[in-house]
Amino acid sequence: MTHPAKVLRAARKTTRRQDYSSSTKRSLLDNAEALFTAHGYAGTSLDEVVAAARVTKGALYHHFPSKLALFESVFLRIQQDTSEQIARRIDAAGDPWERAQVGLAAFLEACREPHFRRICMQEGPVALGHERWADAERAASLGLVKTTVDGLLADLGGGEQLADALAAIFYGAIRSASEYVADAGDAEEAAEQVQAAISAILAGMRSLAGLGVPLPTDGGSAGEVPDDLAASPRRRQR
Amino acid sequence: MTHPAKVLRAARKTTRRQDYSSSTKRSLLDNAEALFTAHGYAGTSLDEVVAAARVTKGALYHHFPSKLALFESVFLRIQQDTSEQIARRIDAAGDPWERAQVGLAAFLEACREPHFRRICMQEGPVALGHERWADAERAASLGLVKTTVDGLLADLGGGEQLADALAAIFYGAIRSASEYVADAGDAEEAAEQVQAAISAILAGMRSLAGLGVPLPTDGGSAGEVPDDLAASPRRRQR
């Protein structure tokens, strides 16, 4: 058996110099993640980051062009890890309705991780700006929701034109639900309530389809809604 | 007839000095609102604000103890105006389901106002911090949603223990829906989709109740959910 170090270096085909560099970068990312999680984006100074990572600002600015770019790297790393994790659990589930339940549970769980909650859900939109954050979300969390919703609608048969809107709605619902759970005194009980509430919503949609009620109706199916309110927000009732 | 100026001053019971002061403060609030809307909290410097309001930092710091306090004043002013406006429209509606529809339409409309959208929905949580923002929201927008949801549940009969969770869920759903509408290429069409989607959800809940399905079921009613994912229900089916 050869020497472990030699095997590693040979296998990874990296120079000592590259090891140093990537180690420095990784340390910056790790420490930045911890500090951003603890104090937020604006509340974290680069001096704190470089001190924690035991480097200087020169090193930081060699690896990242700006504070924002550093945050974005941290953000993307967490987001990708988390969404892959959730996707794996969804894929392990069976029919669309079970997948929705599993996805919800997995997402609620992820939102109880402080770093995901703080960096991806709270700081992300404002630090990166709504535009870039929304793009990243579309590719990750929202994408998962969209896929799941597509599955549900396919199972119900119909309502495809509502898929995007429904995905956005469910995504916001889950997001807000996670805040509700995180803020609740009894997180377990809150999580149960959320599961029950969303189950009820899904069950309602399912029963609607069973009743032969067409999903893609324009307003009015939940109660008498004046035309001018259901159709175009421009025209308001006096 | 007495002198006009005397009449005015006597009627309003304010001194010229107080007029000047409140005018200065109002100008600061107005200009800060415009700048915060355009460039966000971090992107707006106090120098810009005082220049726009044609005063100096001394004046600003006489009226507001900090930049954050200035932002909070702007925030609260917009939030109160908007929620009062929405509340009036809800109160003008009839049964709970119509109230929900009207409230949704009014909220979607408000979210298309740039200053409400940017300051109350986007910058608020991060600038004020989640805690203070959540408190303010509970008293305003979320309060409206909670009241409306309470009305729905009362009409359905049952599910009261889910009211808080449902309100949080619907609030997030509406929030996200408003983003969806704001980001959409065709806002009109997007708003219609959102109205239709939420109508479908509400109709589903209504039909569930009509079918005699009890609302407060613990998970699993939408599909088979593995025990370990069902968030430790106190009583599980089966």
Add this chain to the structure above:
DNA sequence: AGTGAGGTCATACCCTCGGTACGTACTCTC
């Protein structure tokens, strides 16, 4: 092994911006 090259990082500095200390002018009251 020696050496040039370039990637990697440290040091020192600038600039913006939130916040403070203090001075001034004006207005109201007695």
Add this chain to the structure above:
DNA sequence: GAGAGTACGTACCGAGGGTATGACCTCACT
């Protein structure tokens, strides 16, 4: 009309993001 207090301006400080410059260290090539 004199004192008092409010409203506001001016000058400055310190924190923090960003930059210019150069040293060191590794690596490839001879």
